Amino acid sequence: MSKNISSLSSRQGIENNLFDRLVEKGEATGTVSDQDIQSLATEFLLGEGSVLSAASFYDFLKRENQGKKAYVCNGTACLVAGTQKELKENLKSQFKEDELGEICCLGRCHEAGAFQAGGINYSGLKTKDFKDFKNHTKSGREEYPIKSNLKDPLLTGKFKGYDLLENVLAQTPDSLLQEIKDSQLRGRGGAGFPAGIKWETCKNFSSDKKFIVCNADEGDPGAYTDRYLLEEQPELVLFGMMIAGYICGADTGILYIRMEYPDSLRIINDAVKKLEDSAWLGENICGSGFNFRFKVIKGAGAYICGEETALLASLEGQRPEVRVRPPFPAESGLFLKPTIVNNVETFAFIYNILEKGGANFAKVGTAKSTGSKLVSLDSTFNTPGVYEVEMGTALNVVINEFGGGFKIPVKAIQVGGPLGGVIPDHMFDSLTIDFESFKEGGFLLGHAGIVGIPESFSMAEYIEHLFEFTAAESCGKCFPCRLGSVRGQELMEKSRHENYKIDPELMNDLLEALEETSLCALGGGVPLPIKNILHYFEPELEEFFIQKEKS
């Protein structure tokens, strides 16, 4: 990262945001012109190369994607569903081949066959629909079931209004922070870090400026729980961010929403506009002296922006490369100021915590994983959708009762995106939906998006897909991830298509280097599912590896 660019970029404030401007310039043509880059560099006192190098990082801004008119989803759920080959053929009837690009992922995992065209997402279309799909200007919004096993759902009920703010803002930030800590709410972005402690850290740093950032860059294939919240419960998310601002002393909330989610962007923007027109946002809210405003930032196609430090770099107009920690964002984040970065779902819980009281919230779920969890199921299930289950609910309940079991024979599921564990079918009975159960089983709960791996799908191809995904999305900063992901993919490809067998020791060395030394959870995380597969599906994979005599 560059402290200089952070600082120079911050000179213009969040209103005139360099990244925002880049995206705006790029939207018309799919890339940013040299002239625009040069004028932005002059305006922001940066080198031309600094701006060009940032633009070159993003799928929606890089020169190679200029002129692309439709992007086909290549996420895991669409891959295993086997829908995309046919989809591409169908799209070729409407577009030239070089007008088609790839994208990962549109969060249409429940029906697969996803693509984006003209800024609108589509999924599950039949061949006959393609003739005139461009006329479906209403947007390709889909339907999926939403259910909960809680009597009083925390995230999937009806929003009860902002009136709660009046009561809440009459309390001190300290007492609200105590409620959050009492709730034992853990961040839902994947790592499960206690939200109260993060907020307290940020609160304790004194600074003229602080930021609340909502990480709505849900890029994990298989996950669309955040998309659900952004589109169906926007008020819960905005409310949570405001409270974070009140507690930590921040007056600006930024939602970083991926361009792959056009409906989320539109709905959140509408919700913010509505808030701005009300008395619940702006200066001196409810006479409390608290000021708050929102800025919605549209992502530009880079999975790594889901990593918090890369997301902050992106917001500063820098290349979204992962930063070293410490300092943690709560101390030195956006524009080097104390910043809270939390996931959409984490913020969405705040309303209920404050309404019910932290201690009451903590009674829901398990001792260490309080509250509920949204789970999203992909199209291998009979009834794919978004389900809110109490923490501690058996995995089988999710699979069979909510998901209605699988449509086709499935040998394993991957939970928590490409960096989550791969659970073989014989272990479905042994896990419950909470952080501890998954960790003890050698997996990861993550955001609990679930993708079924069909019996017929090659596990070697699946491993190659995981390496390939990592290689495509690696920011390229740290050596193990930049190089190791490509070499891993090459090993798998060669062993699948050529007369080449992989030395298991080399594979182990590669996975160990990735897991132990990568800078962030992308390179560090992808070995988990690969190791799970190597462990649980050894016989299937034998043919790809040199078999050494067991001594």
Next chain:
Amino acid sequence: MISKRNIAYVNGVSHTFEDGENVLSFLKRINGKNSVPTLCDAPQLEAFGSCRVCSIEMSFTKDGPKKVVASCHTPLVDGAHIFPETKKIQRLRKNIVELVLTDHPLDCLTCEVNGNCELQDVAAQVGIREQRYPAGKNHLDRKKDLSHPYMTSDLSKCINCYRCVRACDEVQGEFVLSMFGRGFDSRIIKSMDTTFEDSSCVSCGACSQACPTSAISDVFFSKGIEATKKVKTICTYCGVGCNLEVNVKNDEILSIRAPEDSEVNPSHTCLKGRYAFKFYKHPDRLRTPLIRRNGKLKPASWDEAYDYIADKLKTLGENFGPDSIAGISSARCTNEENYLMQKFIRVVVGTNNIDCCARVCHAPTALGMQKSFGTGAATNSIKDLKETDLVLIVGANPTQGHPVTGAKIKQEIMKGKTLIIIDPRKIELSPFAQHHLQLRPGTNVAVLNMMAYYIIEANLQDQAFIDERCENFDLFINEIKALDMDEQEAICGVDKKEVRAAALAYAKASKAMEFHGLGVTEHSQGSKTVMLLANLAMLTGNIGKPGVGINPLRGQNNVQGAADMGVQPHQGAGYFDVTTSESQAYYKVHYGVDMPENIGFKIPEMFEAAVEKKLKALWIIGEDVVQTDPNSNFVKKAMESLELLVVQELFETETSKYAHVVLPASSFFEKSGTFTNSERRIQRVNNVVEPLSGTKPDGEIIVDIMNRMGFEQKPYKPDTMLEEISQVVPFFKGVVWDELGDMGKQWPVLEGGQDTKIIHVDSFKRGKGKFQFFNWKESQELVDNKEEYPYVLTTGRLLEHYNCGTMTRRTSNLKIKDEDILMINPKDANDKGISEEDQVKLFSARGEVILNIHITDEVKPGVLYTTFHFPELMINQITSNTHDEESMCPEYKVTSVGFEKVIL
């Protein structure tokens, strides 16, 4: 509360660590610099964490669970246990480096950095013996970029460590290099993905120095290990005083790098210091003394030359008295040589007619600061930039003139400190400044008085400091209060609200640091302007502590030293007034002769005296007065009037054309001694190569002539010379050649060797700091000429060239910039019907020149700007004789001119 012990364990052995220390620097300190392999870390750069090769295992308790962390960005905590070389760590490092080698050419034997490649070292250190991956995608086919006179790249060798990108950002602050794309295919680009030649690269070479392989390098292969010797010395291209590490083989300079551990310029120089060294062996170097015979300069032996000079000086001295003889020493020579030259003129010739080129640059600084504070030297150190909150730059363009200091200033400003610029022209730093007071040339006095007015009006003065440490404040404040701001606003042409805002920012900053250059001094009110700057600092208590002060940016490498050594007509070595009997007695004790009593000629007075036939002989060391002093035609006339002109030089110059004797001197690479930089730092100049055959170091020449004229002076050796100087110059008392070390010492150096980073800490050298009021006065040049010549020309310099360019024009810098160009505001160009490709005739009351132009809003309407590096142009044919009223420093910065399009 648990007390902090700062103890961590390495393999179970306890060590104390420093606050904020990371594991990598801790391990390097304990186990040696190369104990932990790393590819992306470099001492001049922030921890980055990309290569992961420096990973170690760490636990928070003795037998606690170990975690692998990258040591470069992991801070130490009390009680941590560190295991730097476990089996697992060895395996991990090896596996990462093996991955790196899957995308790196294995042509080490023919690689320019063979033997000095960090990748090679690390691969060896972690024990790579094989590369197990099958051939895959790679970037080995990337093409070399050899487009630039100095910089090269071969990105097939790049390992994506980002060091070059970070050096360009964190060291130079130029953002030329960036990473393009993402993941495996990400690659280094220059500007808009172009070549070095077409990029905005300023050729500082920080990237090349930072690159661990040969991916980015230079045409001199500066990372190669061909050299048999590395010599540290000091750059002569400006007053920053950069340390250079010169690679030498067979008595020939191969390349130059910046020492990593230098305090002045860690791993950094500008293109002049690092790359512009080839002049030293240029075929144009003078290699034999020349004596004018029958109107032509003819080769002669040293003995003939010395006899000729000695005879002539003796005759002239006897016939016309010692005051008919004068010397101009050089601020580019060492302290020891300057000391000798003034001693020769005062003690052997017997006159105070000694001066140097400080006269045409910072004489007003020395004078003004002496009058206000008692010492004509920077109050603080450059490193104080880290501690200041605000930087005020007046009449200087540091990124061009003092590039390493300029880059340091830029770094601080980019990171959020406040910058105020007072300059008639937009400079590179202007876009970064919160306040740029773009005044009419020649109105510094008005603007600085306005700032004082607004500070006092807002009652923001530091009254306690003023009451305790200063004098004459009541008189000053009354005068300031009586000024009419509307009148001053009209004079300087800057909105008074802008001046007020800048004044309040300066006064409110808890620490404010001022830098100034020749835009302050080269004016008819130059010395007064310096005193007004001193007023502002005293008014706000910005003196005597870290991060504040008045800090002149010296143009030449040893301007400070030349003055310290007594190369000025009114003060001898150590600044003793030549007119007092105490001083005369003091010098007599040391020199054993009666000292001359009258103040001698300043340089402009020498020219006048020559024209008037009062001055008969002039000895000039290392200054091309014909090209660089104002009103060239008058200077030429003076040269022509002399009966003896001795020019001691590296090359033939415009001045040497008039000489009776030319003496071939050695360059700074060929001699030893000391230079004193802008922050009073006395640094060792070590001879890198032997003097070019036929040349002699200036010091040796002066000693020879002193002995030839009957004064016994010991041979020129820096250690014994410094010993003599330390006995005469009080603030050099503790200076010993062998004790100066690599970093040098900042004077005053007390007996015992303790040096001084900040002066005037408890009291001013003169006792109380003195407030002085001066009102603005229009330059006589404008009063006399603005009717006929209504535009104002101001001059400055280019990054690529140094002064009259005798050295830089004889290097590849010439390929980067090869002419002086006139900057014209679009409005003025339009009025005259001039477009970018036109040439113009620029003229003044003295003369005219023809030059190419650039139309730009860098200058305001009515103001023109150019540089003075090229003898083809001789811009000083048009500058005037107007000079600073006190110090006689010429007013280069204000010339009444007219211009018109050249019709071909």
